[in-house]
Amino acid sequence: MARTFDISDLIDRARRSEPRAVARLISLVEDNSPHLREVAAALAPLTGRAEVVGITGPPGAGKSTSTSALVTSLRAKGKRVGVLAIDPSSPFSGGALLGDRIRMQEHATDPGVFIRSMATRGHLGGLAVATPQALRVLDAAGCDVVIIETVGVGQSEVDIVSLADTTVVLLAPGMGDGIQAAKAGILEVADVFVVNKADRDGADATVRDLKYMISLGRREIRGAKWRQPIVKTVASRGEGVDEVLDAIASHRQWMAEHGELEDRRRARAAGEVEAIAVETLRARLGDVHGGDKLERLAKQVAAGDLDPYAAADSLIEAVRAD
Amino acid sequence: MARTFDISDLIDRARRSEPRAVARLISLVEDNSPHLREVAAALAPLTGRAEVVGITGPPGAGKSTSTSALVTSLRAKGKRVGVLAIDPSSPFSGGALLGDRIRMQEHATDPGVFIRSMATRGHLGGLAVATPQALRVLDAAGCDVVIIETVGVGQSEVDIVSLADTTVVLLAPGMGDGIQAAKAGILEVADVFVVNKADRDGADATVRDLKYMISLGRREIRGAKWRQPIVKTVASRGEGVDEVLDAIASHRQWMAEHGELEDRRRARAAGEVEAIAVETLRARLGDVHGGDKLERLAKQVAAGDLDPYAAADSLIEAVRAD
Numbered sequence: 001m002a003r004t005f006d007i008s009d010l011i012d013r014a015r016r017s018e019p020r021a022v023a024r025l026i027s028l029v030e031d032n033s034p035h036l037r038e039v040a041a042a043l044a045p046l047t048g049r050a051e052v053v054g055i056t057g058p059p060g061a062g063k064s065t066s067t068s069a070l071v072t073s074l075r076a077k078g079k080r081v082g083v084l085a086i087d088p089s090s091p092f093s094g095g096a097l098l099g100d101r102i103r104m105q106e107h108a109t110d111p112g113v114f115i116r117s118m119a120t121r122g123h124l125g126g127l128a129v130a131t132p133q134a135l136r137v138l139d140a141a142g143c144d145v146v147i148i149e150t151v152g153v154g155q156s157e158v159d160i161v162s163l164a165d166t167t168v169v170l171l172a173p174g175m176g177d178g179i180q181a182a183k184a185g186i187l188e189v190a191d192v193f194v195v196n197k198a199d200r201d202g203a204d205a206t207v208r209d210l211k212y213m214i215s216l217g218r219r220e221i222r223g224a225k226w227r228q229p230i231v232k233t234v235a236s237r238g239e240g241v242d243e244v245l246d247a248i249a250s251h252r253q254w255m256a257e258h259g260e261l262e263d264r265r266r267a268r269a270a271g272e273v274e275a276i277a278v279e280t281l282r283a284r285l286g287d288v289h290g291g292d293k294l295e296r297l298a299k300q301v302a303a304g305d306l307d308p309y310a311a312a313d314s315l316i317e318a319v320r321a322d
Numbered sequence: 323m324a325r326t327f328d329i330s331d332l333i334d335r336a337r338r339s340e341p342r343a344v345a346r347l348i349s350l351v352e353d354n355s356p357h358l359r360e361v362a363a364a365l366a367p368l369t370g371r372a373e374v375v376g377i378t379g380p381p382g383a384g385k386s387t388s389t390s391a392l393v394t395s396l397r398a399k400g401k402r403v404g405v406l407a408i409d410p411s412s413p414f415s416g417g418a419l420l421g422d423r424i425r426m427q428e429h430a431t432d433p434g435v436f437i438r439s440m441a442t443r444g445h446l447g448g449l450a451v452a453t454p455q456a457l458r459v460l461d462a463a464g465c466d467v468v469i470i471e472t473v474g475v476g477q478s479e480v481d482i483v484s485l486a487d488t489t490v491v492l493l494a495p496g497m498g499d500g501i502q503a504a505k506a507g508i509l510e511v512a513d514v515f516v517v518n519k520a521d522r523d524g525a526d527a528t529v530r531d532l533k534y535m536i537s538l539g540r541r542e543i544r545g546a547k548w549r550q551p552i553v554k555t556v557a558s559r560g561e562g563v564d565e566v567l568d569a570i571a572s573h574r575q576w577m578a579e580h581g582e583l584e585d586r587r588r589a590r591a592a593g594e595v596e597a598i599a600v601e602t603l604r605a606r607l608g609d610v611h612g613g614d615k616l617e618r619l620a621k622q623v624a625a626g627d628l629d630p631y632a633a634a635d636s637l638i639e640a641v642r643a644d
Contacts, residue, residue: 036631037629037631037632040629040630040631040632041629041631041632043629044623044626044627044628044629044630045626045627046626047626048624048625048626059381132630133630262624265624266617266620266621266624267620268624269619269620269621269623269624269630269633270616270617270619270620272623272630273616273619273620273623273630273633273634273637274604274607274608274616274634274637276630276631276633276634277607277634277637277638278600278603278604278607280634280635280638281600281603281607281638282596282600285596285599285600285603286596294592294595294596295588295592297591297592297595298588298589298591298592298595299588299591301366301591301594301595302370302584302587302588302590302591303370304366304367304368304369304370305366305367306366307359307362307363307365307366308362308366308454308455308591308594308595308598309358309359309362309363309598310359310362310363311591311595311598312595312596312598312599312602313602315595315596315599316599316602316603320642
């Protein structure tokens with residue numbers, strides 16, 4: 001099925017909502033293809049328009065259901081929506097573009113929705129590089145909103161989701177340990193809190209706990225304070241979902257007024273550039289002398305003849321001299 | 323409290339089981355102290371003796387309880403034990419050496435047990451560097467066994483735990499989604515399977531599912547096959563825990579017979595050296611021209627004037643020229 005590779009044609013087709021063109025572009029930026037740099041250069045001027053929303057929270061909070069409900073609500077408003085589901089433990093490497101996640105299947109046949117599972121079987125740097133590139137594709141393809149959702153709960157996934165313009169942290173009543181875990185790494189990235197499954201016992205107590213935590217540690221940005229709102233939802237029935245979108249819109253407006261949006265996007269770009277540079281250097285480290293150098297150093301380290309810091313110095317020197 | 327810094331004295335005291343000396347050494351390798359390289363060099367010849375066991379599994383499988391039960395059993399056999407609890411979402415950065423984890427508190431006053439929570443609030447590279455260094459300290463301090471346990475479930479934590487000589491994957495009956503998630507990233511790193519909470523309904527079904535999965539994808543190493551055993555436990559009552567230790571010992575013997583132990587340790591050393599080299603280079607990338615270079619490039623990328631790959635190339639060039 002080889003045919004002439006035409007990037008501008010591919011991008012045109014992606015912008016006309018052809019799912020296969022979008023999928024192809026994402027694969028091109030994910031798989032480190034020889035065309036990657038060419039694609040990246042072609043995408044750059046088309047990006048920056050999509051609103052980027054991150055959704056994270058402990059397992060069981062209802063992230064997938066909430067994402068699906070948000071997509072429904074955004075579609076009702078006529079928005080084109082992209083979803084990047086970060087799932088490092090997923091067996092789908094790459095994943096089908098449409099309908100690859102059970103709870104999202106209601107959107108599978110909607111040409112205004114693009115869904116992509118971001119899985120990595122390798123180390124995390126891969127995900128840190130691939131996710132912003134997939135975001136660029138969806139942005140360039142004309143998505144009005146891109147939702148980045150984590151399925152996993154590792155710090156790395158939280159880091160990736162928090163690259164969004166607005167980060168929504170989802171909790172559910174009576175999660176005890178979940179909230180404990182959330183307290184640590186997740187709460188501090190929240191711009192909007194959602195207490196999902198609000199029809200369950202303990203929802204008000206969860207809201208109260210959150211209010212208390214917010215009162216303790218509200219973030220200060222440029223002297224102004226964004227007061228993180230708490231929205232109650234029952235995502236499975238679509239209740240409160242429009243209020244979540246309102247809270248996201250308020251946060252966006254607040255950011256625009258305080259110069260925070262540009263700051264975040266610059267920080268996201270910096271992280272993206274750094275991740276690519278680190279991965280490029282990592283590849284070079286592995287390649288020095290056809291990989292022999294690292295192998296020889298590792299043997300010495302494993303034998304206790306060399307410490308790993310001295311070995312790392314020697315590896316870096318070898319890359320420099322290569 | 324400043325006093326002359328004497329590494330060999332510190333190491334001597336750590337080898338005499340002084341918890342504060344062990345804690346101090348771990349902090350020195352974790353915190354990128356000016357003495358780090360000196361400490362690393364002093365530790366290297368003392369390492370390689372400890373048996374390293376990794377414990378991972380989905381949330382709710384009972385990892386902490388199982389670790390605690392294994393510690394009890396190892397202590398009854400007179401072994402000195404170190405525990406590194408990988409918890410990227412923990413609020414304890416560094417953490418107290420003793421009794422910093424609730425379920426491990428029964429071991430808090432035992433001088434033959436060292437417990438350390440490995441938390442990171444930064445990016446993951448930090449954990450990938452710090453964990454093997456802490457392992458080196460516990461090894462050099464004379465621990466017979468070091469257990470590396472994950473609390474989180476991200477791929478990164480699984481990667482770190484799988485650096486062990488033997489990796490134990492813990493499941494519990496009726497976890498549905500948990501096993502689904504586990505199937506993907508966790509099962510393939512298992513050397514020993516444990517079905518914990520085996521007094522619950524569905525334990526036999528879980529064992530059956532596991533056997534089926536093992537039959538599908540058994541790992542081949544050098545033509546020989548290690549048949550992953552499945553051990554049933556009720557860790558909260560200590561049931562089956564000695565059988566887990568037996569399974570670990572069998573795996574160890576099998577590895578010794580097939581040259582696998584050296585291979586794994588060399589691979590671990592290679593990963594360690596690479597992680598240190600990558601973090602060193604990452605720091606240099608951030609430092610070029612006092613951080614200005616990355617900031618300038620990020621601005622151009624955020625504005626769509628430059629693609630991130632071209633920016634990364636430019637950043638790497640600047641480091642080289644610096």
